[in-house]
Amino acid sequence: MRKSKTSLIFQAAIDVFSEKGFDKATMDDIAARANVAKGTIYYHFKSKEELFLFLVEEGMELLREGVESKLIDDMTPREKIELILREQIAFFGQYRDFCVILLRESWGAEDRQLEFRKMLRSYMSVIEKIVQEGIADGSFHDVTAENASSALFGMGAIASLHILLGKGEYNEEGLFADLKQLALGGLLK
Template identity: 30%
Template sequence: MTKTTAARASKTKTPLAAASPWASAPDREQQREAKRRAVLQAAAELFNERGFHATSLDDIAARLNVSKPTLYYYVKNKDEILLQCVRQGLEMTLEGIEASRQAGGKAVDQLRACMQAYADIVMQPFGMCLIRVGDEEVPEPSRTELRRMKSEIDHAFRRLVAQGVQEGSLAPCDPKMTAFAIAGALSWIGRWYQPGGEYTPEQVARQCIATLCDGVLRRVDIPAPKASRAPRKIASKTVA
């Protein structure tokens, strides 16, 4: 090949494609989901701190260091944000309860595991939002759907209590009332718990579950009855 031919050939080579500064479609979707999640997380924290009505979209944007119009790329309005936060808390709770049930074991072991999962979640932002704000602020038809999900949590506790009574590991009781008492007590943690307080989440969950399972009355150990002694045999004297 002559120098002239080689020069012409080099000119006809396809130039290397310039690297695109834009992310690929899967990466863009992943980034969008991460940002949407950040919006919900910040909103849940603010709802828990200030209340739903006292929190504005401007507050959420300020927490994230973005402009208010930026939020509309990820959510429609504040009502949708609340709906997603509450739904997230419910889904986390149902997933935790189902995982505890799938682990197997006796009903009382599954019940303790479900209580642990529930207590853990109500001390996290989405679970706390579920308890502190509730579904009353969510418009229909989403409110009905969220209440259906709450009913699933209630019935999961009822089933485990009933199974525990049947297997003899729990004292005889009304499963419905007992499930209400357990869920009500654990839900209240989400109202009074403050991150960074005197107790860690692990300590709060452990002490509350122990109180629910063991009660608050001191158990007095009743000494076992002493074994009665056999009457002494008196040797009879032989009369001469």
């Protein structure tokens, strides 16, 4: 089956941004990797910045939908947080290049940062609601849910990125066990 041009551009952009970084990547590089004319990319995206933001938005939506599709109402808040940690780790393992782009490049230009934060906020609001649920039922400490959601996302994302950029073995089960302990049990014995 022939891939659509947008899919080809999307994958090529992920590859090129991951390899070269946002600043060094060019639309010519992306067009060559996708095996399309540069004009085809500009037909779909006005600029490299717009293409980058599209990638981030699509990736964050994929992560959010993947997590939300597995959350079940009868799960306890603890089980939901465990599921989120596991899904984030699996997502970053499966979409390594996207993980690198997301966490290495999205803190660039101020406009990009603002757009990225909006997209990330959509995902973190899912975590925040679960933290609030756990606080309300007494299973979690009374913490600021927004801080907890960003800490949970950040912990999984940065730990994943550290392994992926270090080219170490990405042991999802080991990483999950460590993050679960830290997130739900704390570091102190």
